[in-house]
Amino acid sequence: MSENKGVLIVGELLEGKLASITGELLGIGRKLADSLGQNLSAVLIGSGVGDLANEAVALGADKVYVIDNPMFKDYLTDAYVGALEKLVKETNPEIVLLGQTATGRDLGPRLGFRLGTGVTLDCVALAIDPETKLMQKTKPVYGGNALAMYVGEDRPQMATIRVKSMEPLPKDASRKGEVKAFDPALDASKVRGKMVNRVKEEVAGIKLEDAAVVICGGRGMGGPDPFKTVLADLAKMLNGAVGATRPPCDSGWVPTINQIGLTGKIVAPTLYIGIALSGSSQHLAGMTGSKNIVAINKDGEANIFGVSHFGVVGDYKKVLPAFVAKCKELVAK
Numbered sequence: 001m002s003e004n005k006g007v008l009i010v011g012e013l014l015e016g017k018l019a020s021i022t023g024e025l026l027g028i029g030r031k032l033a034d035s036l037g038q039n040l041s042a043v044l045i046g047s048g049v050g051d052l053a054n055e056a057v058a059l060g061a062d063k064v065y066v067i068d069n070p071m072f073k074d075y076l077t078d079a080y081v082g083a084l085e086k087l088v089k090e091t092n093p094e095i096v097l098l099g100q101t102a103t104g105r106d107l108g109p110r111l112g113f114r115l116g117t118g119v120t121l122d123c124v125a126l127a128i129d130p131e132t133k134l135m136q137k138t139k140p141v142y143g144g145n146a147l148a149m150y151v152g153e154d155r156p157q158m159a160t161i162r163v164k165s166m167e168p169l170p171k172d173a174s175r176k177g178e179v180k181a182f183d184p185a186l187d188a189s190k191v192r193g194k195m196v197n198r199v200k201e202e203v204a205g206i207k208l209e210d211a212a213v214v215i216c217g218g219r220g221m222g223g224p225d226p227f228k229t230v231l232a233d234l235a236k237m238l239n240g241a242v243g244a245t246r247p248p249c250d251s252g253w254v255p256t257i258n259q260i261g262l263t264g265k266i267v268a269p270t271l272y273i274g275i276a277l278s279g280s281s282q283h284l285a286g287m288t289g290s291k292n293i294v295a296i297n298k299d300g301e302a303n304i305f306g307v308s309h310f311g312v313v314g315d316y317k318k319v320l321p322a323f324v325a326k327c328k329e330l331v332a333k
Contacts, residue, residue, distance in 0.1 A: 007097065012041060060175075090216050123161050134151050213241070214243050262281075293308045
């Protein structure tokens with residue numbers, strides 16, 4: 001029988017707050033821990049992060065390890081992986097989860113190597129096999145055209161989860177949990193990396209990955225102008241953001257930071273409206289987590305209709321004006 005116990009998630013911070021991926025990790029971590037009948041722990045690493053521990057408890061953690069030291073003010077790979085290695089070896093969790101973010105992609109494989117275990121990256125679903133009690137890790141393969149499930153017997157079982165693929169739990173301020181400081185006792189002189197500069201991405205309006213409404217255009221828009229006019233106007237009216245499939249970005253019609261898909265951003269808005277786009281597997285991999293999907297395309301056989309909740313077959317130049325007029329009417333009520 002395995003001596004490993006519990007689920008540990010590696011939380012991330014953003015501008016002094018818990019990053020949204022932390023809530024998603026806590027949400028799926030809670031489900032896995034409950035399935036195993038074990039505890040859920042989180043680790044928060046940074047400088048001045050102690051006050052965020054109670055928020056992690058409110059989002060589902062039973063215990064929060066806080067590694068709070070000026071050494072961890074900026075993300076430095078060797079410092080973070082060294083601290084996590086010591087924590088995992090001391091606490092011996094059954095499962096370790098990280099986000100499929102820039103940080104998680106960097107940390108996960110390095111940590112897995114040091115622990116002598118495998119890491120399944122970019123998972124979109126996790127569950128516990130009721131018979132073996134092993135974690136079932138599901139991830140897209142073949143460019144998003146299929147899903148594959150992986151199971152491993154190494155300990156700890158490790159995975160990263162795709163951003164926006166899991167639901168966070170509602171925050172419950174009445175939850176009680178343990179907050180424990182952890183000192184990895186790293187020698188700062190042994191940390192080889194250093195932060196020399198930080199460039200912040202400037203985004204006008206709502207960030208695409210945070211928008212509750214996403215208006216996405218494809219190659220069928222015909223050029224850059226519709227993105228700046230009709231799509232931008234519709235997004236502004238619905239308090240949303242404009243995205244694009246890969247072809248408009250490759251053509252220079254739209255900045256690449258607006259690309260949605262396997263090689264772009266992952267979105268899961270309440271409302272996604274896809275206009276004049278076919279629905280390639282690469283794009284679908286980035287938006288099928290949307291709660292309500294509306295498609296407008298003149299090709300009735302387009303793949304996008306296969307995942308849409310509502311669809312209109314027609315030329316967007318004819319359909320969109322009526323659609324916008326109806327939206328204005330509803331918004332005005």
